[in-house]
Amino acid sequence: MSSISNNPLANKAQAWSALFSEPMSDLVKRYTSSVFFDKRMWAADIQGSLAHAEMLHAQGILNAEDHAAIERGMAQIKSEIEAGQFEWKLDLEDVHLNIEARLTELVGLAGKRLHTGRSRNDQVATDVRLWLRGEIDELQALLSALQLALIEVAEKNAEVILPGFTHLQVAQPVAFGHHLLAYVEMFARDAERMADVRRRVNRLPLGAAALAGTSYPLDRERVAKTLGMEAVCQNSLDAVSDRDFAIEFSAAASLVMVHISRLSEELILWMSQSFGFIDLADRFCTGSSIMPQKKNPDVPELARGKTGRVVGHLMGLITLMKGQPLAYNKDNQEDKEPLFDTVDTLKDTLRIFAEMMGGLTVKPEAMERAALKGYATATDLADYLVKKGLAFRDAHEIVAHAVKTAIGTGLDLSALPLAELQKFDARIGEDVFEVLSLRGSLNARNILGGTAPAQVRAQVARHRARLG
Ligand code: ARG
Secondary structure (H helix, E strand, C coil): CCCHHHCCCCCHHHCCCCCCCCCCCHHHHHHHCCHHHHHHHHHHHHHHHHHHHHHHHHCCCCCHHHHHHHHHHHHHHHHHHHCCCCCCCHHHCCHHHHHHHHHHHHHCHHHHHCCCCCCHHHHHHHHHHHHHHHHHHHHHHHHHHHHHHHHHHHHHCCCCEEEEEECCEEEEEEEHHHHHHHHHHHHHHHHHHHHHHHHHHCEECCCCCCCCCCCCCCCHHHHHHHCCCCEECCCHHHHHHCCHHHHHHHHHHHHHHHHHHHHHHHHHHHHCCCCCCEECCHHHCECCCCCCCCCECHHHHHHHHHHHHHHHHHHHHHHHHCCCCCCCCHHHHHHHHHHHHHHHHHHHHHHHHHHHHHCCEECHHHHHHHHHHCCCCHHHHHHHHHHCCCCHHHHHHHHHHHHHHHHHHCCCHHHCCHHHHHCCCCCCCCCHHHHHCHHHHHHHCCCCCCCCHHHHHHHHHHHHHHHC
8 A cells, every 4th residue: 555656646647637748857856846844844844734634533534543643653753853854755746745745654554645625835835934934933933042142241331431433433432231231122022023023934824725726615714723723714715825024033033133233243343452442262262374463353353244145145035025925936946945044143243242241351441541532521511511501512612612612732631731721711610520431421311212321220120120
């Protein structure tokens, strides 16, 4: 019963019908097959098939004996795949036909009955969704771990002063911890986006069959429940053909990488000799084969580079969809490699970043020295004059003159003698020096969302509570 010759799926030319009178060339086989990449969805494929079989049995379409045989066969296939003993065949095109063929080899007729009321079109759409749902859950854990690593460094550096930049020109002092928490906000929004995408990924196409639905009395709600899916796709044509869920996942993934890339750019700048703000642990860097002194921030550089790759996959997926008439087209087989690579790249990157941030060496003196160089407290002097009764625009003008003079002497505003400062405005008093200090500037910004160390600590506590 279970010999290869009885199996219509044993040979691809016979996999769909006896209609075909000539075999496929090897080139066409290779071109059209997806098994060597889509086999990674095997667990989702088996899970989907088992839920379908269970429902077929509950609906009286499949008898108990056949149902049991399918369960037995699938259990064996699972252990064969896990043991690396499953023989994947190019001739059988994809993961779906490979598993079904092996099932029929193992349990005979019952295996041939599994595909009742189902098409590979609704099967593959279901598999991709199940697989992606699991990956999103893993990504969420990794996003949390990275946030926690950043929060830890932020907490330790709540008091450390960094020159805040706009236009990459020194602007105002900020706490290094505050700067890192900006990334925590970004990754928190990324996690929200992923959770939102997951709701739309987690819907069931099975039952749509090839494109029009099926005449068998399937219970789609039951299959959805078995698979832990939140809803059933309500239009069969849409269910088998759209890959918008993969596209929006890819867009959310691209944003994660864009955030990683911005952080990377900063780490690279900060580690350069010109900044000297931080050091990355040696294990995240490489040397040069010619320049013995070199230690290069390879990991953030590569992450910045890989961002292009993930954004490229988004372009690939969205372009794949445009111009496809309803319903399923083979074009959609091309959704897998970009999706797989996006997930792999994202997982590796998040993992490595969580580790790397944990091993960051911060150099507070260098940061503070840099903050002292760029008249970072000029705004504080203007605010001081406003408190003494000047209009802000007038105060701004007066401080610009003071800065110009200070640049001429090469001194920071806080290093000018009081008498010198009073030449710009007689209302300036001894209390100005606290205002002109970096620490005074930092502490003054004690407003929700501001950089004062007290605010940084409050945000650290909020994030910790949020992440559990
Ligand atoms: N390997 C195909 C894919 O990835 C499975 C669906 C094929 N369906 C079909 N009618 N050829 O999309």
